[in-house]
Amino acid sequence: MNRLYASMDGVEIQCSKIHYNLPIKQLIDVAVEKEGCVIASNGALCVNTGKYTGRSPEDRFIVDTPSVHEHVNWNKGNIPMTKENFDKLFSKVLDYIKSKEVFLFDGFVGADKEYRMPIRVINEFAFQNLFSQQMFIKPKKEELENFQPEFTVFAVPGLQADPAVDGTRSEVFIVLNFEKKVVLIGGTKYCGEIKKSIFTVMNYLLPFKGVLPMHCSANMGKNGDVTLFFGLSGTGKTTLSADDDRKLIGDDEHGWTDKGVFNFEGGCYAKCIKLSKENEPQIWGAIREGALLENVVIHEVTGEPDYDDDRYTENTRAAFPVEHIDNAVLEGMGGIPKTIIFLTADATGVLPPISRLTKEQAMYHFMSGYTSKLAGTERGIVDPKATFSACFGAPFMLHRPQVYAQLLGEKIDKYNVKVFLVNTGWASGSYGIGSRMKLKYTRAMVRAAINGDLDNVEYITDPIFHLAIPKECPNVPNLVLNPPNTWYSIDEYYRKANSLAESFRSNFRQFKDVPESILIGEPEKMLEEYII
Numbered sequence: 001m002n003r004l005y006a007s008m009d010g011v012e013i014q015c016s017k018i019h020y021n022l023p024i025k026q027l028i029d030v031a032v033e034k035e036g037c038v039i040a041s042n043g044a045l046c047v048n049t050g051k052y053t054g055r056s057p058e059d060r061f062i063v064d065t066p067s068v069h070e071h072v073n074w075n076k077g078n079i080p081m082t083k084e085n086f087d088k089l090f091s092k093v094l095d096y097i098k099s100k101e102v103f104l105f106d107g108f109v110g111a112d113k114e115y116r117m118p119i120r121v122i123n124e125f126a127f128q129n130l131f132s133q134q135m136f137i138k139p140k141k142e143e144l145e146n147f148q149p150e151f152t153v154f155a156v157p158g159l160q161a162d163p164a165v166d167g168t169r170s171e172v173f174i175v176l177n178f179e180k181k182v183v184l185i186g187g188t189k190y191c192g193e194i195k196k197s198i199f200t201v202m203n204y205l206l207p208f209k210g211v212l213p214m215h216c217s218a219n220m221g222k223n224g225d226v227t228l229f230f231g232l233s234g235t236g237k238t239t240l241s242a243d244d245d246r247k248l249i250g251d252d253e254h255g256w257t258d259k260g261v262f263n264f265e266g267g268c269y270a271k272c273i274k275l276s277k278e279n280e281p282q283i284w285g286a287i288r289e290g291a292l293l294e295n296v297v298i299h300e301v302t303g304e305p306d307y308d309d310d311r312y313t314e315n316t317r318a319a320f321p322v323e324h325i326d327n328a329v330l331e332g333m334g335g336i337p338k339t340i341i342f343l344t345a346d347a348t349g350v351l352p353p354i355s356r357l358t359k360e361q362a363m364y365h366f367m368s369g370y371t372s373k374l375a376g377t378e379r380g381i382v383d384p385k386a387t388f389s390a391c392f393g394a395p396f397m398l399h400r401p402q403v404y405a406q407l408l409g410e411k412i413d414k415y416n417v418k419v420f421l422v423n424t425g426w427a428s429g430s431y432g433i434g435s436r437m438k439l440k441y442t443r444a445m446v447r448a449a450i451n452g453d454l455d456n457v458e459y460i461t462d463p464i465f466h467l468a469i470p471k472e473c474p475n476v477p478n479l480v481l482n483p484p485n486t487w488y489s490i491d492e493y494y495r496k497a498n499s500l501a502e503s504f505r506s507n508f509r510q511f512k513d514v515p516e517s518i519l520i521g522e523p524e525k526m527l528e529e530y531i532i
């Protein structure tokens with residue numbers, strides 16, 4: 001019998017065998033031999049996660065302990081669990097692994113040594129441990145001596161909760177306990193739960209240290225200029241931050257300190273539905289030996305991935321270490337951001353593909369977090385669904401949005417950061433109802449915003465959202481830039497735009513005591529004649 005300590009406060013766990021930070025190659029071998037995984041022709045390990053191919057936000061609980069009670073923004077996403085129920089579930093998990101071989105990863109989250117957190121991830125399956133090793137920050141050999149995890153994740157997909165006994169909603173559970181410093185994940189094999197639960201832990205802890213945690217990707221130009229791309233799942237953080245001309249810092253989770261930004265992770269987690277070498281060469285090239293493909297259809301004979309096949313899910317994924325991206329910043333740190341891009345995948349075809357925001361508008365849009373949930377990332381989402389996700393990452397933010405917004409506002413102010421809103425979602429009218437903004441146009445707009453090409457062009461201000469829309473942008477047809485131009489019917493455009501404006505206003509009513517200056521960022525009241 002093997003024994004080890006699960007976390008600093010000395011919970012002892014036992015299991016039949018522990019595979020401790022196993023080399024990647026060995027994990028791959030076990031996954032193929034014992035877990036039904038296959039190797040694709042590009043060398044990546046492929047797993048099918050079965051019933052769950054996206055996150056289960058309704059099954060994510062926060063243990064309601066005294067120290068977190070007043071800080072957590074309890075809402076339909078931050079669901080409390082009692083200490084008693086947690087203790088029962090924790091015993092179940094500990095019992096469950098007693099007879100199992102487990103795969104253990106000790107490493108770090110947070111590239112900045114001042115703020116990094118040592119974590120331990122205990123996985124039931126080797127493929128999950130491959131994910132953990134590639135996604136988090138690998139320790140140096142000497143860092144493993146006297147390693148003390150500050151948080152421990154138990155990810156045991158084979159253990160299902162019993163809602164009647166365990167106080168869960170279904171057999172799936174993702175439970176965060178800040179007192180015990182433990183995360184429990186069961187009933188689901190979807191790897192995204194592992195990274196996003198640790199992200200959520202960081203998002204809770206860092207504001208207490210004056211650090212702003214952000215759901216954003218980050219990259220750096222040749223002169224060291226940093227850009228952040230905020231956005232909810234599927235809006236383009238990973239795709240747009242992987243750019244031949246810029247060095248990738250990280251694709252999903254960062255912290256912003258007085259020194260600059262740092263990646264929480266050591267890997268990327270790219271969506272790969274309809275992935276092509278032509279449109280996303282860096283991500284294409286990163287999917288090789290050492291990468292994990294989730295729910296991608298693999299040709300039985302040739303072993304080739306078919307990225308167009310969505311038979312298991314739209315939310316097909318590739319996980320790989322940042323080193324797989326050619327020009328990544330391996331230390332995962334950069335300076336103070338110069339440009340911030342808010343990504344929104346607007347399903348209504350109303351928001352302009354790019355607009356410049358004032359500081360007040362930036363605060364308004366950050367707190368609103370308007371976008372669409374895209375198919376597959378969360379259980380039950382099939383078509384794009386308009387949503388307001390505060391801080392562009394509500395499911396992962398435990399504090400009230402104002403806590404994060406205030407930190408961001410101070411930084412935008414202090415460093416005079418340029419902020420743009422980029423709609424990577426649906427365009428309408430002559431560019432085809434239902435089709436998404438062309439990636440090559442979005443890339444051109446982002447590039448122009450970063451390079452300063454939009455600093456000296458003429459802008460128009462749209463009458464409803466008061467967004468400043470550039471009249472021209474290199475490598476983008478002028479017509480595309482202003483949405484009313486792209487609709488067949490201008491009346492229809494205004495109807496939709498007014499109705500979206502009203503959604504913004506009604507969503508914002510949840511926020512109390514918002515300074516007048518931020519409310520200036522609010523869209524106009526809906527015109528009576530367009531109320532439908």
Ligand SMILES: Nc1ncnc2c1ncn2[C@@H]1O[C@H](COP(=O)(O)OP(=O)(O)O)[C@@H](O)[C@H]1O
Pocket residue numbers: 231232233234235236237238239240251269270271272273274424425436437438439440442
């Ligand atoms: N105009 C566009 N901008 C960004 N991504 C786009 C665009 N059009 C289509 N896409 C696709 O949308 C997906 C964006 O996903 P991803 O970058 O992984 O999002 P995130 O990292 O924010 O979750 C990719 O599959 C990408 O190919």
Ligand SMILES: C=C(OP(=O)(O)O)C(=O)O
Pocket residue numbers: 054055192193196231232233234237252269377
């Ligand atoms: C992995 C996820 O996020 P993203 O699409 O932002 O990478 C997720 O939301 O499950």
Ligand SMILES: [Mn+2]
Pocket residue numbers: 234237238251252269270271
């Ligand atoms: Mn991503």
